Amino acid sequence: MADLSERLNKSEEAVDEYLKIPYLYPKDTSLVIKAYLRAARIFEDKEDWANAKIIYDKIMAYEVDEKTFAQERLDQINKYLKIKIVMKGQNYGNLANERMGTNDRRRPVMIPIILVRF
Secondary structure, three states, rough: HHHHHHHHHOOHHHHHHHHHHHHHHHHHHHHHHHHHHHHHHHHHHOOOOOHHHHHHHHHHHHOHHHHHHHHHHEEEEEEHHHHHHHHOOOOOOHHHHHHHHHOOOOOOHHHHHHHHOO
16 A cells, blocks of 8 residues: 555655554564665655654664664765755855864855765
């Protein structure tokens, strides 16, 4: 049912169905992890980072190979959110001058910024 909802672009329904699986089949670890990964992907596609992190944290509680992937995704999300906070809260000119140790705004400074798209 979850796969069908996802194919029909009904992401909310798909997430609801995926998140039922751990309660319906708690002993089927591979099915539970697969459902969590698909739900997390949907959250990431929607840029719902908080819920994606919650799902990846749930995966971290299991001793499975996908735990490494979940940790990598958590690290990437946290890195992305830190960059986003810095970009949102800073004046780029002042940030560049602070890093160069000068308040002289006449001097152009280039700072590489890497944007990550998930």
